Amino acid sequence: MSRFASGDNSVIVIVGSGAGGGTLANELCQKGIKVVLLEAGQQQSPATFKNEEWFAFNQLAWLDKRTTSGTWRIARDFPNLPAWICKTVGGTSVHWAGASLRIQEHEFRAKSRYSGIKDTNLIDWPLTLAELEPYYAKAENKMGVTRTNDIPGLPGNNNFKVMYNGATRVGYKTVHTGRMAINSRPRDGRSSCWQLGFCFQGCKSGAKWSTLYTEIPAAEKTGNLDLRTESMALQIQHDHHGRATGVLYADKNGAHHFQKARAVCVAANSIETPRLLLNSHSSKFPDGLANSSGQVGRNYMRHTTGSVFGVFKQPVHMYRGTVMAGIVQDEAIYDPKRGFVGGFELETISLGLPFAAAFLDPGAWGEEYTNLLDKYPNMAGMWIVGEDMPQETNAVTLHPSEKDQFGLPIPNVHYDDHANDLAMRSYAYKRGAAIYNAVGATQVVEVPPYPSTHNLGTCRQSEKPAEGVCNKHGQTHDIKNLFISDGSQFSSSAAENPTLTIVTLAIRQADYIAAQCSTRSI
Amino acid sequence: MKRREFLKVGALVVMGTAAAASVAGIASAAQAAPPLTTLQPHQAETLLKMTRRIFPHKQLDDAPYWNVVHDLDTAAKADSSVAKVIGEGIEKLDSMGKRFVELTEKKQTAALKQIESSAFFQKVRTVELQSLYSDPSVWKVLGYQGPAYKFGGYIHRGFDDLAWLPNPPESASPKPA
Numbered sequence: 100m101s102r103f104a105s106g107d108n109s110v111i112v113i114v115g116s117g118a119g120g121g122t123l124a125n126e127l128c129q130k131g132i133k134v135v136l137l138e139a140g141q142q143q144s145p146a147t148f149k150n151e152e153w154f155a156f157n158q159l160a161w162l163d164k165r166t167t168s169g170t171w172r173i174a175r176d177f178p179n180l181p182a183w184i185c186k187t188v189g190g191t192s193v194h195w196a197g198a199s200l201r202i203q204e205h206e207f208r209a210k211s212r213y214s215g216i217k218d219t220n221l222i223d224w225p226l227t228l229a230e231l232e233p234y235y236a237k238a239e240n241k242m243g244v245t246r247t248n249d250i251p252g253l254p255g256n257n258n259f260k261v262m263y264n265g266a267t268r269v270g271y272k273t274v275h276t277g278r279m280a281i282n283s284r285p286r287d288g289r290s291s292c293w294q295l296g297f298c299f300q301g302c303k304s305g306a307k308w309s310t311l312y313t314e315i316p317a318a319e320k321t322g323n324l325d326l327r328t329e330s331m332a333l334q335i336q337h338d339h340h341g342r343a344t345g346v347l348y349a350d351k352n353g354a355h356h357f358q359k360a361r362a363v364c365v366a367a368n369s370i371e372t373p374r375l376l377l378n379s380h381s382s383k384f385p386d387g388l389a390n391s392s393g394q395v396g397r398n399y400m401r402h403t404t405g406s407v408f409g410v411f412k413q414p415v416h417m418y419r420g421t422v423m424a425g426i427v428q429d430e431a432i433y434d435p436k437r438g439f440v441g442g443f444e445l446e447t448i449s450l451g452l453p454f455a456a457a458f459l460d461p462g463a464w465g466e467e468y469t470n471l472l473d474k475y476p477n478m479a480g481m482w483i484v485g486e487d488m489p490q491e492t493n494a495v496t497l498h499p500s501e502k503d504q505f506g507l508p509i510p511n512v513h514y515d516d517h518a519n520d521l522a523m524r525s526y527a528y529k530r531g532a533a534i535y536n537a538v539g540a541t542q543v544v545e546v547p548p549y550p551s552t553h554n555l556g557t558c559r560q561s562e563k564p565a566e567g568v569c570n571k572h573g574q575t576h577d578i579k580n581l582f583i584s585d586g587s588q589f590s591s592s593a594a595e596n597p598t599l600t601i602v603t604l605a606i607r608q609a610d611y612i613a614a615q616c617s618t619r620s621i
Numbered sequence: 622m623k624r625r626e627f628l629k630v631g632a633l634v635v636m637g638t639a640a641a642a643s644v645a646g647i648a649s650a651a652q653a654a655p656p657l658t659t660l661q662p663h664q665a666e667t668l669l670k671m672t673r674r675i676f677p678h679k680q681l682d683d684a685p686y687w688n689v690v691h692d693l694d695t696a697a698k699a700d701s702s703v704a705k706v707i708g709e710g711i712e713k714l715d716s717m718g719k720r721f722v723e724l725t726e727k728k729q730t731a732a733l734k735q736i737e738s739s740a741f742f743q744k745v746r747t748v749e750l751q752s753l754y755s756d757p758s759v760w761k762v763l764g765y766q767g768p769a770y771k772f773g774g775y776i777h778r779g780f781d782d783l784a785w786l787p788n789p790p791e792s793a794s795p796k797p798a
Contacts, residue, residue, distance in 0.1 A: 150768030153751055255794030256775075257783035263793055264786045275793040284798050291798045293774025303770045413785045418765065420780035425794070452765035456676075456754040464675045464737070464746055465730065473678065476764035538786060 103135055103325045108359040110135045110325070111612065112346045113366060114332040114375065117190020118601045119585035120366030121310025121318075122241075126609030128323035132616065135358050136315075136324060137348055139331040139367075140186035143193070145312065148301030152453040155300035159193055161186040164509055165370065166498055171401075171514040172547045176461040181512040182401075183550035184368050188328055189311025191368065191552070192598065193301050196423035197279040197308070198446060199244040200595035201235050204228040205433050206441075206486065209591035212433060213440040213488075216519055220398055220491040224590040225562040225571035231603055238603040242280035242308040243287055252276040253283045253292060256420030258447045261409065261479035265534035266427045266445075273428040277446070280308035280599070281421060287313065294420035296449065330356075333505055335363050335379040335388055335581065343388075343581045349505055362612065362621050364573075366584035366605075369399065369554035373495045373587065374510045376558065376568075389575035389583075392565050395558055396495040399512065400592040401551035403441075403485040403520045406448055407528060408459065408478050409535030410471075410542040415479045417449040423482075424449075430530065431594040439522040442594040443485025445531060450480065459546055471544065479535065483527040484553070486594045488517040495557050553597050558587035572611040573604060580621040584608060657690075659697040659704055665690050667711050667721050672749050674729045678763070685756045692752045693745065703744065710741025 103110050111127060113120045116138040124136045140161075149155055160183060167174040167181045174181075184191045205212050207228055210221040239247040246252050255263065255276045266274045281298075282291045292306040305312055318324040329351035336344050336357070345359040365372045373396035377387035387395055424447045431442035450458060452475055460468060493515060497508035516524075532543040560583075561567025564576035573588050575581045584605055586597050593600075615621045657665055672686045697704035714721040717732055724732060736742050753759055760767050769775050776797060781788075788794070 150770050151755070153755055251795045251798075252793075253795070254781060254797040255789055256780040259794060260781070260783045260786050260789060263789040274789075276795070283795070292776070293769070294776040294780040295769045295774040296780075297769070304774065413783075414764075415783060416764075416766070416779065419769075419775035419778070451767065452760055452763060453751070453754040456750055466677050469676050469678050472676075473680070473763065 100319055101322050101325050103133055105356060105358050107133070108345070109133060109361055110358070111362050111364060112137065112358055112360040113364045113584065114346065115190055115366035115368065115371070115585060116188050116310060116315060116326070117185070117366060117368065117585065118192045118195070118310060118598045119605050120364065121189060121192065121314045122602050122605040123364055123366065123584050123609055124324060125310075125314035125318040126606055127612065128318040128321040130609065130613045131323065132613060133323050134318065134325065135360070136326045137330045137332050137346065137358075138188050138326065138328050140188060140328065142188040142328050143301060143311070145301065145303045145305050148303050150295065150297045150300060150303065152300060152451045155297070159185045159187045159301060163503060164501070166501065166509065166511045167513070168511060169493070169514040171516055173514070173550060176547060177550050180550045182368070182370055182554050183552050184554065188315065188326070189309045192309040193311055194299050195552070195598050196298050196596070197281045198423050198426070198596040199239065199242060199278045199280045199599040200444070202228070202593040202595050202600055203431070206591060206593040216440055216488060218490060218517065219488045221489060222559070222561055222566050222590050225560050231607070234603045234607045235599070237606050238599055241606075242599070242602060243282055244599070245277070245279045245281065245283050246275075247278060250286070251283045253279055253281060253421055253424070256294060256424045257415050258417040258420070258449055258479050259425035261411070261415055261538060262425050262427065262445075262447050262481060262534065265538040268537040269533050271427050271429045275426065276424060277426040279421070279423065282306040292421060296418045296420055296422065296451070298422040331505065332367065332375055333378070333507060335365075335375065337381065337383065337388070337578065339383070341383060341578060343578055353505070361616070362580040362582065364582040364584040364608075364612075365558075368585055369557045369587045370495050370510050370512060372583060372585055373557040374497065377497050378507050389558070389568050389577045389581055391577050392567060394566065394568050397491050397493070398489040398556040398559055399493045399495055399514060399554070400487050400489055400556040400589070401514060402553040402555075402592055403443065403483065403487045403523045403527075404548045405483045405524050405528060406480055406546040407483070407531030407535065408480045408544045408546060409540035410474045410544070411477045411479065411538070411540060414476045416476055417447075417479050418451050422449050423447060427534070430527070437526055439519045439526065441486030441488070441519065441523065443483055443523060443527050444594055445527070445534070446482050446484060448480045448482035458549055459544060461547065471542075474542070481531055481534070483524065483531065484594065484596060485523050485527060486592050487520045489556055489591060490515065490517060553586070553592070555586045555589040555592050555597060558583040559590045560588050561590065573608045574611070582608060582612065655691070657694045660690070660694045660707070664707065664711055665694070667714065668693055668707070668745065670722050670729060671733065671745060672753070674726065674733055675746055675749055676753055680762050681759060685753055685759045688756055689749045689752045692748050696748060706741050706744055710736070710739060713741070
């Protein structure tokens with residue numbers, strides 16, 4: 100592995116090694132650009148992953164303290180765990196389920212399409228689907244997405260059989276095993292899916308795409324990557340012209356280091372990315388970096404989610420095989436007659452017994468609850484993932500008094516459900532129940548949202564600098580050598596799982612950064 | 622510990638359970654469990670009854686609940702504030718009328734309902750939630766097969782063996798490789 104000097108100001112520093120940062124690092128390294136990749140977490144591998152839910156949670160999840168506020172149920176059920184994301188090399192690409200869907204054209208036009216919805220801070224993306232399509236194609240090829248590039252779909256498991264039969268009986272048409280970045284055939288030096296059922300715990304077969312064992316090793320082979328693990332970014336510094344000069348970070352012993360940089364790219368997920376910008380405030384930028392709009396940390400979106408579990412007379416064994424084994428796409432449309440704008444996907448989900456007990460009704464105990472858990476083998480599950488509305492007051496802010504182990508303010512995540520979100524969730528619960536009732540469910544359980552896995556929008560792209568933090572390349576409006584490189588860029592949440600779009604934007608951003616370097620614009 | 626901070630309990634509890642289970646095997650974990658280090662016999666007995674009432678699976682014998690008591694003992698040994706919360710919590714439970722262990726099951730549940738928001742109850746429930754449902758002997762009884770890597774995943778172990786519904790067409794669900 101390469102080591103670059105801390106005073107080498109020709110390197111690009113990327114904060115975070117997940118879907119955004121890990122991909123961007125590899126793309127830049129392939130172009131001959133030197134990268135220092137800072138990752139707060141430790142390095143794991145398929146060999147160190149364990150098929151055990153609590154073990155994996157403690158091994159991979161971001162557990163540093165955060166606080167919550169707002170009307171969302173997360174603030175009640177998981178007050179210090181607003182998000183279920185990772186602190187490990189590969190970031191949340193280690194934990195994700197693999198669903199890889201393109202955002203639809205009308206979803207890029209969120210403000211134009213959903214105009215008239217009160218109490219939102221909607222904007223249109225500064226991008227079109229047409230502009231992104233070539234990059235979506237590159238991302239799908241890189242990640243080996245099923246049902247693209249002549250890659251067959253994955254075989255459906257028992258959980259999918261229940262979903263398929265129920266969904267088609269209630270009239271849904273687009274029901275299949277999804278577009279998944281999980282190998283259905285050996286590809287790219289990785290095996291096909293073993294149907295382990297532990298997608299969330301780090302894929303031990305390596306069939307699921309993660310930057311941990313694809314992008315990052317490929318980048319290392321170029322000699323252009325300097326990966327520094329257990330390195331927590333504390334502050335982005337700048338010169339008197341207001342250009343970023345590098346990143347101050349703490350190593351695993353707490354010692355501080357400053358890495359100079361030609362440009363800084365922040366891909367620390369949608370809570371830590373704005374937190375780092377806000378914690379980087381200075382006399383020149385008292386409200387934090389790249390925050391002349393006041394939008395850093397705002398418009399936090401987390402998708403309208405929830406799960407529906409059905410109990411049946413006969414066994415399902417939902418935990419066997421791919422967690423997100425299938426999808427119903429018919430509701431991912433614009434149809435305000437349903438009582439809300441935006442669409443939602445229904446995707447199978449399964450929980451092992453340890454997490455089923457923890458999440459089916461957080462905090463529950465007693466006979467009624469154990470009676471439900473006694474039916475565990477006969478359960479099928481699905482997850483709702485729908486577009487939520489951006490609201491300026493839904494925000495990641497710095498806690499006024501609580502500090503982390505480095506003495507920096509911890510983040511507070513505030514989220515109030517919008518009336519549109521509530522109407523969508525209520526409708527989606529009913530549709531999920533209809534699917535399971537159509538195949539003889541004896542009981543249907545509406546399960547509240549898990550800690551957020553899709554964290555979006557807190558440093559969003561905007562055409563107008565006053566309405567967001569970065570342009571359509573992720574370049575901040577205020578500081579031309581500072582980039583946003585993760586889901587924080589999203590101008591709206593759309594109904595689709597975000598990882599494919601995060602990877603797509605990273606590939607596109609790498610082209611832009613390389614061009615900016617070659618013209619000496621940065 | 623505040624209500625529902627259970628996700629931050631940490632790895633120790635879970636790893637402790639896994640280690641105990643692997644030493645003891647799945648059938649008789651309690652017999653192989655080490656002696657209690659911190660909890661007094663009456664405390665242990667009370668916690669056994671309490672953990673049975675919190676997640677009352679009739680099909681389970683006392684062994685997995687004893688494992689939970691052992692995990693609570695480990696937690697109490699590691700952190701004196703936990704030992705204090707447990708000690709005081711049990712005293713409070715016993716002061717509500719008859720001693721808790723002498724109550725009928727129904728009355729035990731009613732007594733727990735009255736203290737369910739206390740730090741004591743939440744600590745016990747949190748440890749139990751992580752311990753009981755991570756215990757392979759419990760998985761066996763409740764019908765969860767757990768880790769699949771050691772036998773090559775479920776691809777040849779019934780991932781698509783559901784036969785009470787028709788199989789989806791291949792266009793929706795292609796055959797495995």
